[in-house]
Amino acid sequence: MDDLNPLAGTAHLLEEVDKKLMVLLRDGRTLIGYLRSVDQFANLVLQRTIERIHVGNQYGDIPRGVFIIRGENVVLLGEIDREKEQKLPLKEISVDEILDAQRREQEQRQEKHRLVSKALKERGLAVNAELINEDFC
Amino acid sequence: MLPLSLLKTAQSHPMLVELKNGETYNGHLVSCDSWMNINLRDVICTSKDGDRFWRMPECYIRGSTIKYLRIPDEVIDMVKEDAQSKSRNRTELNKNRVANSANQRTARSGNRNNFGNRSGQLSGGSGNNALRVGASGQGNRLLAQNNKNRK
Numbered sequence: 402m403d404d405l406n407p408l409a410g411t412a413h414l415l416e417e418v419d420k421k422l423m424v425l426l427r428d429g430r431t432l433i434g435y436l437r438s439v440d441q442f443a444n445l446v447l448q449r450t451i452e453r454i455h456v457g458n459q460y461g462d463i464p465r466g467v468f469i470i471r472g473e474n475v476v477l478l479g480e481i482d483r484e485k486e487q488k489l490p491l492k493e494i495s496v497d498e499i500l501d502a503q504r505r506e507q508e509q510r511q512e513k514h515r516l517v518s519k520a521l522k523e524r525g526l527a528v529n530a531e532l533i534n535e536d537f538c
Numbered sequence: 539m540l541p542l543s544l545l546k547t548a549q550s551h552p553m554l555v556e557l558k559n560g561e562t563y564n565g566h567l568v569s570c571d572s573w574m575n576i577n578l579r580d581v582i583c584t585s586k587d588g589d590r591f592w593r594m595p596e597c598y599i600r601g602s603t604i605k606y607l608r609i610p611d612e613v614i615d616m617v618k619e620d621a622q623s624k625s626r627n628r629t630e631l632n633k634n635r636v637a638n639s640a641n642q643r644t645a646r647s648g649n650r651n652n653f654g655n656r657s658g659q660l661s662g663g664s665g666n667n668a669l670r671v672g673a674s675g676q677g678n679r680l681l682a683q684n685n686k687n688r689k
Contacts (some may be wrong), residue, residue, distance in 0.1 A: 427559070428605070437539075437614065444541040448614055467614055469541050470606040471574065474558065476542075 411446025414439040417480060422447070424478040431455070432468065433481065443472030454499045456506050457513065459492050539617050545570050545607065547617050553578075554608040555599060560586030563599065576603030 408415065417436050424432045424445065434450030447468040454461050494502075521528050539547075547565050555563045555576070565578030576599050583592040 426605070438541050438544065439542045440542065446539075446541050446544055446614075448611075465608065466611050467609050468606050469545055469609065471601075471604045474605045 405467070413444065414445075414478075417478070421481045421483070422478050423453075423481055425476045427474050427476055432465070432470075433462075434465075434468065436478075440472075443475060445470040445472065445475065445478075453493070454503050456499060456502040458490070459494050459499065459502060461494050461496050461502075463496050539621065542570070542572060544609070544613065544617055545574070545576075547620065548609045548613045551610055551613055553610070556605045556607075557599070557603045558605045559603070563597065565597070568596070571601075574604055575599065576578065576601070576604075 412511070414436070416493040418439065420436060422434065422436045424447065425436075426432065431453045432450050432522065433448060433453055434447035436445060437448050445468070448466075450465045450468050451462040452465050518528055545567075549569065550566060552564070552566050555565075555578070557563070562584045563578055564584070565581035568577035568579050569608055570576045577596065578599065579596050581594045581597045583594065583597075653676070
């Protein structure tokens, strides 16, 4: 790499600016938009952002506009491959449908949590429902 | 344009702030600082589950509790215009600077003569006077010249 480039070999986001990115937040939400700006805290500015909700092999997009995301809430981000985007193995459905599907999924998950904590309680373990990892269910 | 500069540009615009705990605050941005602490006006707070609301005339949010802010689309366009007008100003400023520096060069040489004369009169006095006059770099150069003259 160019030795004169002070950023050579350091992790940075400058090359992602103006690209279409998918950003995963710590709360599990997925945002897709054009990265317009970053700073030293990895605070991000996303333009023409959509929130994409996945349930099973279906997804729905909600238009959200411009975001200023505080860097510490970002888990990961990556460029969207425009070609692969055209042939996703997923089915797009309307916002209402995906929100409905998401609500059902959430209810199922809560029911599962209830059963798990009940089973644990019967075996003498008191566990805070919020601490149960999804992977154990 | 850094994210925090964009936030500053969004002052007086409506915005939605979501905190890490899931609460959202809708209001007009009054002010912000480099820690992302913000003041909002005419605020509606919404609980995490979205079914309870509170209205308040104003509120202050500590930057570290923020997850993200959503701002109106047009603010980004304002930034672009801002940047353009700034760069236009800068080129004009540079033009002026070039012109000014040409003027200054002639002016400065005139000053130097005046100053030299004046401190020439002073130079008979104590060195303190000369030192005080010579606080600026230019003065020092003149001082050296004067000293040379004195010798």
